[in-house]
Amino acid sequence: MTQAPFRIGTRGSALATTQTGHVAAELAELAGIEIETVLVKTEGDVTTGPLSQLGGTGVFAAALRQALLSGECDLAVHSLKDLPTTQPEGLVIAATPKRADVRDALCARDGLFLAELPEGATVGTGSPRRAAQLLAFRPDLKIVDIRGNVGTRLGRVKGSPAQADDGGVGRTNQGDLDAVILAAAGLERLGLESHITEYLDPEIMLPAPGQGSLAVEVRAAGSSNAAVDAALEKLDDHDTRLAVTAERALLARLEAGCAAPIGALARVFEDTLVLDSVACRPDGTDTMRRTATTQTLTVDGAIALGVALAELLLREGAAALAGL
Structure with missing residues (x-):
């Protein structure tokens, strides 16, 4: 019996389908399987008005995640900066491919x-x-x-x-x-x-946490395809995973969403993970920039770095400054 194609969910915009296409091509080559793309319309695609007023984070991700949980697709590709920092039960980010330009x-x-x-x-x-x-x-x-x-x-x-x-x-x-x-x-x-x-230049404008990165998400039990699971391990870039983990840990501790005036950028330099952050007054009249580092180059180390820098920002008044 012919095996059914492996289904990858995506939003329908040109950027989303292009990003998903890159991931699909890599997975098809690494796993040797047929890929089918499933278009999913999200709230952010159909709702008008400022993004900052559309009910918080995740307006581009919720429908994709529901399609994944319901079995409509086997895997979803997201722009990582659009994802809420709280990971929903039943889903995991299986791969963060090598990051593109963060600026x-x-x-x-x-x-x-x-x-x-x-x-x-x-x-x-x-x-x-x-x-x-x-x-x-x-x-x-x-x-x-x-x-x-x-x-x-x-x-x-x-x-x-x-x-x-x-x-x-x-x-x-x-x-x-x-x-x-x-x-x-x-x-x-x-x-x-x-x-x-x-x-x-990030000295002028720090990017959003996760900017330039993709998140490849599957059900917690795995993709249901051993070849795909192995391919996802190869697709995951360690330095990217550490950087975005630190950035998103900072955002989570600040209890800020993607609509907050918060920027963060982490990079691995030899044996050190460096995390830069900025909290801004929405009208730009005041900003607070802080940096922290760690030589613990693990996911747990990256989380601890993000939390520690967020704690420093909070102690120095970032919540009031940024209106969090």
Whole structure:
């Protein structure tokens, strides 16, 4: 009897299907199996309004996770920065593939850099974290809350042609902004890096915890396919796992979601895991940056590092500063 295809769940946006396609291709090659993609519509795809007001974290993940738990698919691929820090019972993150570019990217009219934008320029972002750090660097900017797929957002920039992915929630007038901020990893995965006018240094803008990383999630009992389980072990990148574990542990201890003005970035340098963090007043008038390190390069060590740095931030007033 012919074995049924292995089913991978994904959102339907161009970025989600592209990311899932990369994971599916690697798993198919490593495990030697046939892969079938299952499209799942999530609350974040169909609900209008600011992301920060859509009921907290997980608006892009809940439906995918339900499809996985119900058996509609055998595995789900997420953008890790969109996942709540509390792992649901019955599911595990089986692999965090090697991380892509962690930075945020400015896509501006006329090839402008952030420092070159005219006074009072309009910059679109749906992220309070990005908005706060932008205003800390350039208090004169006018931040405009935007929604939609990558193509929809790029289309908001003056002089930008319509994009193939211009079909997301929140489409508004074309070309009404001076710039938008997007994750560099997403633009690069879609082959749209030509729109980037400046990669924003983490010294100016720390990324969201987990940014640039994917999470491959399965039921806790495993994928039900031994070859896939073995492939997932190979797909998991140890340094990425440590970095995102530390970042998400910090976020969890702060009891902050992906809509909070909190940035974090962990990196392994030789024998040391370094975690940088920032907590911002939403209007950008004050920021708190702190760093911690550990030489315990295990998942438990990464968790302890994130918790310790969060405790330091809390002692120094980060909760009141960021409105947590």
